[in-house]
Amino acid sequence: MAVALRQPGWYRGALGALLGAAFGFGLVVALRAISGLDVFQTEQTGYPHVIVPLITTPFGFLFGFGAFDYWFRWAAGKPTVPEDHANHGATRWQDYFKFNTDHKVIGIQYVVTTFGFFLIGGLLALLIRAELAQPGTQIVDANVYNGLFSTHAVVMIFLFIIPMFAGIANYVLPLMIGAPDMAFPRLNALSFWLLPIAGIIFLGSFLAPGGAFDAGWTGYAPLSAGAPLGQSFFNIGVQFAGASSIATALNFLVTIITMRAPGMNLWRMPLLVWANLSTSLLVVGATPFIAGAQFMVLFERALGMNFFQFLEGGDVISYQHIFWFYSHPAVYIMMLPGFGIISEIISTHSRKPVFGYRLMALALIGIVVLSYSVWAHHMFVAGMFDWLRVPIMITTLLIAVPTGIKIFSWLGTMFYGKIHTYSTSMLFALGFIVTFLIGGISGVMVGMVPLDIHMSDTYFIVAHIHFVLFGGSVFTIFAGIYHWFPKMTGRMYDEKLGRVHFWGTMIGTWGTFVPQHWIGLDGMPRRVADYASQYGDWNLVISVFAFILGTVQLVFVYNMIVSWRFGPKAGNNPWRANSIEWQVSSPPPVFNFDQIPRVVGGPYEYGTPGARHAIMGDEDELELPEPKPSTVAGPA
Amino acid sequence: MESASLPVGHAGEHEHHGPPDFHRSARIDQTVLGILIFILSEIMLFASFFAAYFFIRVVVSPDSWPPAGVELPVLIAGINTVILVSSSFTVHYALEAIKHNNHRGLRLGLGMTWLLGATFLFIQLNEYVHIGFSARDGAFGSIFYGLTGLHGAHVFVGLLLLTFANIRAWRGHFGPEQKNHLGVEVPGIYWHFVDIMWIVVFVTIYVI
Ligand code: HEM
Numbered sequence A: 001m002a003v004a005l006r007q008p009g010w011y012r013g014a015l016g017a018l019l020g021a022a023f024g025f026g027l028v029v030a031l032r033a034i035s036g037l038d039v040f041q042t043e044q045t046g047y048p049h050v051i052v053p054l055i056t057t058p059f060g061f062l063f064g065f066g067a068f069d070y071w072f073r074w075a076a077g078k079p080t081v082p083e084d085h086a087n088h089g090a091t092r093w094q095d096y097f098k099f100n101t102d103h104k105v106i107g108i109q110y111v112v113t114t115f116g117f118f119l120i121g122g123l124l125a126l127l128i129r130a131e132l133a134q135p136g137t138q139i140v141d142a143n144v145y146n147g148l149f150s151t152h153a154v155v156m157i158f159l160f161i162i163p164m165f166a167g168i169a170n171y172v173l174p175l176m177i178g179a180p181d182m183a184f185p186r187l188n189a190l191s192f193w194l195l196p197i198a199g200i201i202f203l204g205s206f207l208a209p210g211g212a213f214d215a216g217w218t219g220y221a222p223l224s225a226g227a228p229l230g231q232s233f234f235n236i237g238v239q240f241a242g243a244s245s246i247a248t249a250l251n252f253l254v255t256i257i258t259m260r261a262p263g264m265n266l267w268r269m270p271l272l273v274w275a276n277l278s279t280s281l282l283v284v285g286a287t288p289f290i291a292g293a294q295f296m297v298l299f300e301r302a303l304g305m306n307f308f309q310f311l312e313g314g315d316v317i318s319y320q321h322i323f324w325f326y327s328h329p330a331v332y333i334m335m336l337p338g339f340g341i342i343s344e345i346i347s348t349h350s351r352k353p354v355f356g357y358r359l360m361a362l363a364l365i366g367i368v369v370l371s372y373s374v375w376a377h378h379m380f381v382a383g384m385f386d387w388l389r390v391p392i393m394i395t396t397l398l399i400a401v402p403t404g405i406k407i408f409s410w411l412g413t414m415f416y417g418k419i420h421t422y423s424t425s426m427l428f429a430l431g432f433i434v435t436f437l438i439g440g441i442s443g444v445m446v447g448m449v450p451l452d453i454h455m456s457d458t459y460f461i462v463a464h465i466h467f468v469l470f471g472g473s474v475f476t477i478f479a480g481i482y483h484w485f486p487k488m489t490g491r492m493y494d495e496k497l498g499r500v501h502f503w504g505t506m507i508g509t510w511g512t513f514v515p516q517h518w519i520g521l522d523g524m525p526r527r528v529a530d531y532a533s534q535y536g537d538w539n540l541v542i543s544v545f546a547f548i549l550g551t552v553q554l555v556f557v558y559n560m561i562v563s564w565r566f567g568p569k570a571g572n573n574p575w576r577a578n579s580i581e582w583q584v585s586s587p588p589p590v591f592n593f594d595q596i597p598r599v600v601g602g603p604y605e606y607g608t609p610g611a612r613h614a615i616m617g618d619e620d621e622l623e624l625p626e627p628k629p630s631t632v633a634g635p636a
Numbered sequence B: 001m002e003s004a005s006l007p008v009g010h011a012g013e014h015e016h017h018g019p020p021d022f023h024r025s026a027r028i029d030q031t032v033l034g035i036l037i038f039i040l041s042e043i044m045l046f047a048s049f050f051a052a053y054f055f056i057r058v059v060v061s062p063d064s065w066p067p068a069g070v071e072l073p074v075l076i077a078g079i080n081t082v083i084l085v086s087s088s089f090t091v092h093y094a095l096e097a098i099k100h101n102n103h104r105g106l107r108l109g110l111g112m113t114w115l116l117g118a119t120f121l122f123i124q125l126n127e128y129v130h131i132g133f134s135a136r137d138g139a140f141g142s143i144f145y146g147l148t149g150l151h152g153a154h155v156f157v158g159l160l161l162l163t164f165a166n167i168r169a170w171r172g173h174f175g176p177e178q179k180n181h182l183g184v185e186v187p188g189i190y191w192h193f194v195d196i197m198w199i200v201v202f203v204t205i206y207v208i
């Protein structure tokens, strides 16, 4: 036992968590004693005895778990062992429960964990739909309902979509650019372990007196400043999730900039790499704004500060500006990696180069730039400056242009292509295009001030966000998982079950979210537990489809688990794709490559005989046909 | 870490060899690039607080700023600014010294920087004690403590990094090649950022 407590791992982690909690609690007691306050009295919303340990406990755990061992040795001036790869690779399932520094292990940790959060968030959604199936209150009261939709959104956004994309990219991106690992493997592992922590904090808020945080995923102040204790769990959890995504984005940026294989210039990078480059730029630039906003709300709640209190000279609207300056870019953080996935899949399964490859990359950059200029379209009815409305409307409509470019380019890629739909990933990619298109169009509608005044805060918005987030992000996530499942596990999934899953998801999504447009236009407000009985019929229909949608996800879970264990062996390159990750074994060796591959052409030169993207280190170069000059991209 | 007793054949092949060296596709050092990107996101964190400042001061536009009866100690803060800015020069000196393999200069520069930074933080805390209003006193108090406190926290982190650098400098761990003095260069870059940020905070809070 004593040995176990000295070694990094779960025992030491648990001890660290205990010590962290004790430290936080003691700190509050001591500070209160020094400043002559009642040692144990808890203010109405402050609860310092809870929120300070809520911050210190995770750090205690991480110390114990071994996240900081290396950095501590460095800080103390001890000689640091150069990376000995002791924490690398996984040979047993237990290795997935360690502070593992291998990007492939971390990728799988991410995908599995965040998928677990997807199921939890899905259960919350079904509870919401059960309550809304009929007018009146049946299952939960209005307060619990508010907690349900808030936690549902927060779990889905911060613990599923954003980190799931980070997880998929963690696995495939270093392979795609021919790097043996990410630039900062320890930081990478730390980013992952911050996520379950954030999850426990968010879900733990259900245990707080007053219930889970219930001011929506947007947590508008001053409402959130006066809400019960659960809101502080949101403020703190967001910091952990945000730190995780900033650290990952930093890691991606450094990896992409400094670790590309020889010959892989910018115009030979697969679009998934471009997409993650753009997303990471959004994350490092915008995520600090939600951190700042939540810090300020936390300070208001815990320390009695006044940033947003009108009577104290604060500005009531400013929270919304700061929040949306993060959260509009955030909706693209939740979409751009998906765009990248779709480009890979469409091109591979149409056996054609991506149409307008460079324009696709530039459109991504255009979206990044424009994203920072449209935040106030969420505030058209908030009472903000009048003069800001029209400029924001214009930029909002402009941002649909690069988005449209992407859609047309996918269509152009498929045009006259040899489209293969034998893979569920391609089905999801096609389903994504049609579904996301509707979401994009409804986005343009609500982007217009006069329409938005009518539709803001109605179910129309709920329909919009689910068409872009479910039909957009979640479809691309499924597409990506099906696409790279053979690479990650070395086995094939069951294609029949995949089809059942796809059609169930497609029908479920449309059935659930299409009618929401209509009842929204009719005036049914969002975020309310009860509604006028005239909307009853449609809501019943919506709830039925929502339960179909929920149930069919079990098919996916079954398919993944059983195929991972018993599926037929997949081989290195089941889709006959060109990019580098498919040229290594499935799953790839511990260090990805024996020798770094050499990139000799664009990534999508399907249909050009003899065209190569990369030459792997172990190939005898002399026997290879001379690669044709690239049609997609020459050396830049 | 190749083990000397590898069995012959392929048996030892999979576990024990390390990864191949990655191909450097950019000349910049990874850690330096990393800290620069990190600083970018730090700037945005400050920007969110400056946004709050902008709304409280410009959009709400109170009758007087600072509120009547509040006197900010501009002179002391100005002196403090000089102290912090000069520490940017000392840390630069330290870096130049180690580039020329001058270990005494390195220790002197890092030590001076640390002392100047600590002095800054001490004066700042002292100012908090004597300033006469708290973070709860209206939006002005909140944004004053919010911005200076956020900056103070960054000085504290910078000082921690400099402490580590000092320890290693005294143990003689650094050398003239870049990969051997990243432990000075990277905290140094961060420290410059903390300094420049202070000038912005000082001007917005105390001067205008
Ligand atoms: C063509 C591109 C898009 C346009 C023009 C657009 C426009 C808008 C507008 C104007 C609103 C505010 C409506 C209101 O609250 O009154 C909105 C809300 C929202 N959009 Fe989009 N959008 C687009 C794409 C996306 C994408 C790609 C995503 C995410 C993947 C997304 C996610 C959201 C979310 C989550 C909200 C609701 C925020 C809330 O809870 O209030 N949108 N969109």
Ligand SMILES: [Cu+2]
Pocket: A327, A328, A331, A374, A375, A377, A378
């Ligand atoms: Cu938006």
